Amino acid sequence: MSREGLINLALGLGLLAFPLWAEWAEEPFMITLSTRVAILALAGVGLNLSLGLGGLVSLGHAAFFGIGGYAMGILASHAQSYTPIFEWPLVIEGTKAMPVIWLVAIAAAGLLALAIGALSLRTSGVYFIMITLAFGQMLFYFAVSWPAYGGEDGLSIYVRNAFPGLNTLVPLQFFLIAYALLMAVLGLAALITRSPFGLALDAARQVPVRVETVGIAPYRLRLIAFVISGMITGLAGALYADLNRFVSPAMFNWQTSGEIVILVILGGTARLFGPVAGAAFFVALEHLLGGVSDYWRIYLGLVLLAVVLFARGGIVGTLAGREAADG
Amino acid sequence: MSFSLFVEQLLNGLQLGVTLFLTASGLTLVFGVMGLINLAHGSLFMIGAYAAAAVAGATGSFLLASAASLAAAAAAGALIEMVVIRRLYSRDHLDQVLATFALILILSEGTRWIFGSFPLYLSIPDWLAGPVTLPGGIRYPLYRLTIILVGLVIAAGLFLLIARTRLGIRIRAGESDREIVAALGVNIAALYTIVFAIGAALAGLSGALVGAIQSVQVGMGEPVMILAFVVIVIGGIGSIRGALIGAILVGVTDTLGRAMLPDLFRLFMDNSAATSVGSALASMLIYVLMAAVLIVRPTGLYGARGA
Amino acid sequence: MKARSLLLAAGTAVLMAGAALAGPVKIGMITTLSGGGASLGVAIRDGFMLAIKQSGRTDVEVIVEDDQRKPDIAVQLADRMVQSDKVDILTGIVWSNLAMAVVPSVTAQGKFYISPNAGPSALAGKGCHKNYFNAAWQNDNLHEAAGAWANTAGFKNSFILAPNYPAGVDALNGYKRFYKGKIAGEVFTKLGQKDYAGEIAQIRASGADSVFFFLPGGMGIAFLKQYADSGVNLPLVGPAFSFDQDILQAVGDAALGVHNTSQWNKDLDNPANKAFVAAFVKEYGRLPSLYASQGYDTANLILSALDKADVKDADAFRAALEAADFASVRGKFRFGPNHHPIQDIYVREVVKEGDVYTNRLVGVALKDRGDAYAAECRM
Structure with a gap:
C-alpha cells in the first residue's frame, strides 16, 4: 500500500473511531462535530471532482450546497405542516424520509449544475471562478428576498428527518448515516478517477488540445464532471440541513463556497481523502481557537496562511509526498 | 417616472459606477500585471477608510485624511506584498484564493482589535457638503459630483501612467514577458511591490472617499470586493478601460434596476407582490448582467487573455 | 471544552433563601463577538455580565461563545451547550434569523431561552413556546x-x-x-x-x-x-x-x-436605570447602548427567577420568569400571554x-x- 493509501486508511478509521470514543466518553457534542466533519468533507469531495480532477475552480458551490439544504427544508416543512407542495397538475406531498429527500436534493442540484455549468464552462480561469460566484450570489439574494420559505429567517425543521430502521435523533446513528454516505461517495470518486472518463478529464485539465485531437470534446467532459460534482455537494447540503434541523440563505453565501474551497485546498487538492483531512482540520481549528480570544479569527487566518505558504499540497500532500499527486 | 428623475437616476448610476471604478482599478491593475487574485483588496479599502477616520478625527482635515488613506493603504500593501503576496505569483489561483482569504481574516480582526467593534466617524468636509443645482434644475450633492471628478481624474492618470511613463512601460513589458524584462536589468521584485502598493493606495483612497458617505466599520470591504470583482470581470481582467466601462455599466444597471423594476412589475401585478418581486430581481440584476456578458464574451468586454 | 467560563467569585455571597443550590446554574450565551456585527453582541454581553457581577452570586456560571453571525454555527453551539455543557438557560442571540435557527430546537429539548434582542413574529405567534421568553421586544x-x-x-x-x-x-x-x-x-x-x-x-x-x-x-x-x-x-x-x-x-x-x-x-427617570447607567460607565468607560440595557435586563430577569425557584423545577422557574419580578431599567415591565413584553x-x-x-x-x-x-x- 502506498503512503497515501495508509494516510487515507488512517483518516477513514480515525473519523470513525473519534465519535465512537466520544460515545463511550459521553461527549455527544464531539459526535456532532464529527458529523459536521463528515458532511463538510462530503461537500468537499464533490468540489474536489470539479476542482482537483477537472481543474475547474468553482467559487459557487454554495449554490448546490444550498439547493440541497432547501430541498430538505421545503420537503420537510410541508410534511411538518401537512400541506402539499403542489396541488396542480398533480398533488405532491412533502416527506420526512431521508432517502427521498436525498434523491430530490441530488436531482435538484444536478439540474442546477447542468444549467450553471453549461453557461459557465464557456469561460475559463478567473472568469470561471467569478461567473460561478455570480450564480451563487444570484441564488443567495433570491433566497433572502423570497418570502415563501422564510427568506433570510430560514426554515426550522423541529424534528430530524427519518431513516428506516434508525433513530436519527441519536447523534451516533446520524453520524453513521453521514459517514456511510461519505465512504460510498469516496468509493465512487475513486472509481471515477480511474475510469476512462476520469483519465480523459484529467488529460483535458493538463493538455486540452491532446484530448480534442482524439475526438473528445473537453467541454462535455467538464460539464459531466461539474454536474456530478454539484450533485454530491447537493447531497451534502441536504445532510447539513438535517444536522442543524435548519436551512437558511446563509448556505448560499459566498463565504460558504469559500469555506468548501478552503477545506479542499487545506486537505490537498485532487487527493481522494484531502477533503476529509481538510474538513477535520478546519472544524478542529474553529473549535479549538474559538475560545482563545474575541479576535480568534486572526489566529485562524495565520494558520491558513502558514499552510498555504509552507505546506504545499495541503495536509495529505505534505504527509504523502508528491508522488501520487496526479494518480 | 419623469424625465428629470430619470436623468438624476442615471447620474446616480454613473456616480455609483465611478465609486466602484475607484476600488476596481487597483484590483485590475494588480491582476493585469501580476496575474494575482487578491481577495484581500477589500481589506485595503477598509484600511484606507480607518486611516482616514483616525486622521480626520485627530486633525479635522479631510485632505490630510485622504492623504493618510493613500499612505496607510500603500504601506500596508507594500508590506503585505513583501511578506506574503510575493510568494504567491508562481502559484495557481487556488493558493492565491486561500492565502488572500486568510489575509482578510487577519486584517479584519486586526483592525477590530486596534479600533474596536464600533463604527468610526468620518464625514464629508463642510466645503463639499450639501447639494448644488445642476442645469435642468436637478439638485445634486456636491460631494458626489466630486467623487465622479476624482474617479475620472484617476482613470485618466492611470491611462497616462501606463501609456506614457517609464514605470508604465515596465509594467506593460512585465505583463507580456517577465523573464525578458528581468534580463534587461529591471528589478521585477521591486516593480511588483510598487504596482501592488499603487493598487492598494487606490483601494485605500476609495475607502476614504466612500467611507465619508457610507459607514466605516469592520467588514465594509467584503461587499465592495465582490462588486469590484464583478466589475473587472465584466470589463475584462487587466484592462483599465474595461474596469471603467464595466463599473459604469454595473452602477447604472443597479441604480436603474432598483428604481424601475418594482414599477415595471406593477404594470401586471398587485402592488405588494410587485414591490417584493421587483426588489428581489433588482438585487440579483448585476449578477445576471455579469453572467450575460460572460456568456456572450467569455473574457469580458475588453479582456485579452483567458487567465 | 474551550468555553470561556466566567465563574464569578464574590467574597461575601449570601445564599438566597428559596434557591436550592444543587450545583451552579449554567447559562449559555451565544452571541456575535467577531466580524461586522460584533458591536451588538459585545454590548449585550457587557450589559449581561454587569448584572451578574452586581448580583454577587457565586453559583451562576455564564458560558459565552461567538456565533460569528452564522446560523449553522449558532445551532452547533446550542447543541454543544445543551449536550456537553448541560446548561439550564440559553440567551444572547442578536439576529432574528439565528434565533429562528436555535430557539425552536432548544426549547423543544426542555431548556429555557431568554431573548435579549431578536423577537421574530413566528416566535411570538404560532411558534410561541412556554420556555421561550423575550426580554426586549417583539420585532414590530x-x-x-x-x-x-x-x-x-x-x-x-x-x-x-x-x-x-x-x-x-x-x-x-x-x-x-x-x-x-x-x-x-x-x-x-x-x-x-x-x-x-x-x-x-x-x-x-x-x-x-x-x-x-x-x-x-x-x-x-x-x-x-x-x-x-x-x-x-x-x-x-x-x-x-x-x-x-x-x-x-x-x-x-x-x-x-x-x-x-x-x-x-x-435618561429614563427611575432608580434602576440611573444605577445601571452609572455602573456601566464606571465598568466599561462608555455610555450604555440600547442593546446593553437589554442584556442587563435579561440577566436581572433570570436572576430574579433564580431567587424564587430552582431552575431544575421547570414549572416553578417558568412561573418565576412570568412574574418578571425585577427592577427593569425601563421602569414598568411585564410579560404578555406569549411571554413577550408589555411596555411603554x-x-x-x-x-x-x-x-x-x-x-x-x-x-x-x-x-x-x-x-x-x-x-x-x-x-
Whole structure:
C-alpha cells in the first residue's frame, strides 16, 4: 500500500473511531462535530471532482450546497405542516424520509449544475471562478428576498428527518448515516478517477488540445464532471440541513463556497481523502481557537496562511509526498 | 417616472459606477500585471477608510485624511506584498484564493482589535457638503459630483501612467514577458511591490472617499470586493478601460434596476407582490448582467487573455 | 471544552433563601463577538455580565461563545451547550434569523431561552413556546411606535423603506399598522446596500411629507449621511437601531434632531436605570447602548427567577420568569400571554451633549404595548 493509501486508511478509521470514543466518553457534542466533519468533507469531495480532477475552480458551490439544504427544508416543512407542495397538475406531498429527500436534493442540484455549468464552462480561469460566484450570489439574494420559505429567517425543521430502521435523533446513528454516505461517495470518486472518463478529464485539465485531437470534446467532459460534482455537494447540503434541523440563505453565501474551497485546498487538492483531512482540520481549528480570544479569527487566518505558504499540497500532500499527486 | 428623475437616476448610476471604478482599478491593475487574485483588496479599502477616520478625527482635515488613506493603504500593501503576496505569483489561483482569504481574516480582526467593534466617524468636509443645482434644475450633492471628478481624474492618470511613463512601460513589458524584462536589468521584485502598493493606495483612497458617505466599520470591504470583482470581470481582467466601462455599466444597471423594476412589475401585478418581486430581481440584476456578458464574451468586454 | 467560563467569585455571597443550590446554574450565551456585527453582541454581553457581577452570586456560571453571525454555527453551539455543557438557560442571540435557527430546537429539548434582542413574529405567534421568553421586544414594536408617533406629528404622506428580508417586511407592516396617513412610496432595498442615492431621488420625487426607514447597522449610517447631504429636508422617523449610542458617534451631525422610537433611553427617570447607567460607565468607560440595557435586563430577569425557584423545577422557574419580578431599567415591565413584553415605547430625539451624540426623551409613543401576534399563540 502506498503512503497515501495508509494516510487515507488512517483518516477513514480515525473519523470513525473519534465519535465512537466520544460515545463511550459521553461527549455527544464531539459526535456532532464529527458529523459536521463528515458532511463538510462530503461537500468537499464533490468540489474536489470539479476542482482537483477537472481543474475547474468553482467559487459557487454554495449554490448546490444550498439547493440541497432547501430541498430538505421545503420537503420537510410541508410534511411538518401537512400541506402539499403542489396541488396542480398533480398533488405532491412533502416527506420526512431521508432517502427521498436525498434523491430530490441530488436531482435538484444536478439540474442546477447542468444549467450553471453549461453557461459557465464557456469561460475559463478567473472568469470561471467569478461567473460561478455570480450564480451563487444570484441564488443567495433570491433566497433572502423570497418570502415563501422564510427568506433570510430560514426554515426550522423541529424534528430530524427519518431513516428506516434508525433513530436519527441519536447523534451516533446520524453520524453513521453521514459517514456511510461519505465512504460510498469516496468509493465512487475513486472509481471515477480511474475510469476512462476520469483519465480523459484529467488529460483535458493538463493538455486540452491532446484530448480534442482524439475526438473528445473537453467541454462535455467538464460539464459531466461539474454536474456530478454539484450533485454530491447537493447531497451534502441536504445532510447539513438535517444536522442543524435548519436551512437558511446563509448556505448560499459566498463565504460558504469559500469555506468548501478552503477545506479542499487545506486537505490537498485532487487527493481522494484531502477533503476529509481538510474538513477535520478546519472544524478542529474553529473549535479549538474559538475560545482563545474575541479576535480568534486572526489566529485562524495565520494558520491558513502558514499552510498555504509552507505546506504545499495541503495536509495529505505534505504527509504523502508528491508522488501520487496526479494518480 | 419623469424625465428629470430619470436623468438624476442615471447620474446616480454613473456616480455609483465611478465609486466602484475607484476600488476596481487597483484590483485590475494588480491582476493585469501580476496575474494575482487578491481577495484581500477589500481589506485595503477598509484600511484606507480607518486611516482616514483616525486622521480626520485627530486633525479635522479631510485632505490630510485622504492623504493618510493613500499612505496607510500603500504601506500596508507594500508590506503585505513583501511578506506574503510575493510568494504567491508562481502559484495557481487556488493558493492565491486561500492565502488572500486568510489575509482578510487577519486584517479584519486586526483592525477590530486596534479600533474596536464600533463604527468610526468620518464625514464629508463642510466645503463639499450639501447639494448644488445642476442645469435642468436637478439638485445634486456636491460631494458626489466630486467623487465622479476624482474617479475620472484617476482613470485618466492611470491611462497616462501606463501609456506614457517609464514605470508604465515596465509594467506593460512585465505583463507580456517577465523573464525578458528581468534580463534587461529591471528589478521585477521591486516593480511588483510598487504596482501592488499603487493598487492598494487606490483601494485605500476609495475607502476614504466612500467611507465619508457610507459607514466605516469592520467588514465594509467584503461587499465592495465582490462588486469590484464583478466589475473587472465584466470589463475584462487587466484592462483599465474595461474596469471603467464595466463599473459604469454595473452602477447604472443597479441604480436603474432598483428604481424601475418594482414599477415595471406593477404594470401586471398587485402592488405588494410587485414591490417584493421587483426588489428581489433588482438585487440579483448585476449578477445576471455579469453572467450575460460572460456568456456572450467569455473574457469580458475588453479582456485579452483567458487567465 | 474551550468555553470561556466566567465563574464569578464574590467574597461575601449570601445564599438566597428559596434557591436550592444543587450545583451552579449554567447559562449559555451565544452571541456575535467577531466580524461586522460584533458591536451588538459585545454590548449585550457587557450589559449581561454587569448584572451578574452586581448580583454577587457565586453559583451562576455564564458560558459565552461567538456565533460569528452564522446560523449553522449558532445551532452547533446550542447543541454543544445543551449536550456537553448541560446548561439550564440559553440567551444572547442578536439576529432574528439565528434565533429562528436555535430557539425552536432548544426549547423543544426542555431548556429555557431568554431573548435579549431578536423577537421574530413566528416566535411570538404560532411558534410561541412556554420556555421561550423575550426580554426586549417583539420585532414590530418599535416600528409600530414610529407609526403611532407619525400620527401625533401630523405626517400625512410617508415614504417608507426597509431592506428586502423578513425583518424589513415586518418593519413596514408594523409602521403601517398604526400610521393612518397615505403612503407616498414603499421601497425594499437590497440587504447590505450602502448607496442610497437612487432611493433618495425617489423620495424627493414622491411628494412625501415624511420618511420612515428601518436600516440596521452600517446601512443606516450610510443612509443618514447621504440623506443629510442630499438637501432633502423631510422629517425622518425610525426605530432606535440606527440611533443607538454605539453607532451615533459614527453618524454625527447627520442624525441630529431625528426622532426615533425605543423602549429605553439613558435618561429614563427611575432608580434602576440611573444605577445601571452609572455602573456601566464606571465598568466599561462608555455610555450604555440600547442593546446593553437589554442584556442587563435579561440577566436581572433570570436572576430574579433564580431567587424564587430552582431552575431544575421547570414549572416553578417558568412561573418565576412570568412574574418578571425585577427592577427593569425601563421602569414598568411585564410579560404578555406569549411571554413577550408589555411596555411603554418612547420617542427620542438625537441631541449633542458636549462632544457626545446621544438621545433625549421626547414623549411616549405607545403605552402598555404588547404585540400583534399574542392572540395566535397557544402554549
